[in-house]
Amino acid sequence: MHTPQHFRETRLDELHRLIGEYPLGVLVHNGPAGLDANHLPFELDPEDGEHGSLRAHVARANPVWREAKDGDEVLVIFRGPAAYISPNWYPSKPETHRLVPTWNYQAVHVRGTIGIRDEDRFVRGVVSRLTRVNEARTGAESPWKMGDAPRDYIDRMLEAVVGIEVEIASIVGSWKLGQNREERDRIGAAEELGARGDDALSAAMLNVGPSGKVPEDR
Numbered sequence: 502m503h504t505p506q507h508f509r510e511t512r513l514d515e516l517h518r519l520i521g522e523y524p525l526g527v528l529v530h531n532g533p534a535g536l537d538a539n540h541l542p543f544e545l546d547p548e549d550g551e552h553g554s555l556r557a558h559v560a561r562a563n564p565v566w567r568e569a570k571d572g573d574e575v576l577v578i579f580r581g582p583a584a585y586i587s588p589n590w591y592p593s594k595p596e597t598h599r600l601v602p603t604w605n606y607q608a609v610h611v612r613g614t615i616g617i618r619d620e621d622r623f624v625r626g627v628v629s630r631l632t633r634v635n636e637a638r639t640g641a642e643s644p645w646k647m648g649d650a651p652r653d654y655i656d657r658m659l660e661a662v663v664g665i666e667v668e669i670a671s672i673v674g675s676w677k678l679g680q681n682r683e684e685r686d687r688i689g690a691a692e693e694l695g696a697r698g699d700d701a702l703s704a705a706m707l708n709v710g711p712s713g714k715v716p717e718d719r
Contacts, residue, residue, distance in 0.1 A: 502610045510674035519581045520545045529576040532568040552669035556627050558662040566663040575615045581607035582702035590693040591686035609674045618664035678706045
């Protein structure tokens with residue numbers, strides 16, 4: 502991922518935060534037929550290793566778990582909020598008109614090695630934790646839990662999936678939030694996004710300084 506220095510995010514806690522908030526990642530693997538990509542919800546274990554580890558599951562019918570060998574290098578991509586930015590949203594536009602459209606976004610690229618975990622205990626644990634975390638986000642008074650379904654049904658469902666684990670070797674983020682623009686332009690674009698309902702990206706743009714570093718009092 503090409504990441505100019507002023508957009509580059511290396512703080513591990515911030516990178517982990519985005520993965521936690523946007524856990525649907527793209528697992529990219531170079532298989533027998535070439536590059537293959539799978540969209541999977543991941544669980545992050547920030548304490549496992551220097552950079553953490555990722556865990557997920559795939560359908561047993563998905564060939565990736567047979568094609569990928571333990572230790573194969575993989576790339577996992579997580580994308581946070583993103584939006585088109587119009588030059589019309591920059592207060593400086595009427596002065597020079599020397600502006601062009603762009604896209605602002607937050608993204609994390611994880612490189613690591615994959616391990617195939619076709620064990621009931623591993624799969625059951627991953628599915629249970631992913632369910633618990635994501636059900637909590639629904640705000641339901643009585644979140645769905647695996648115990649709500651008949652045991653034999655859940656067992657059959659779990660038999661139909663295979664676990665995977667990615668040991669993170671490196672992790673980097675691109676926080677493209679208008680740090681290369683004048684502060685008034687960055688704020689103007691952020692406020693326009695907020696007015697259009699893009700609250701997450703708007704907040705991120707308002708909370709990052711021209712240096713590309715989030716203020717200490719965040």
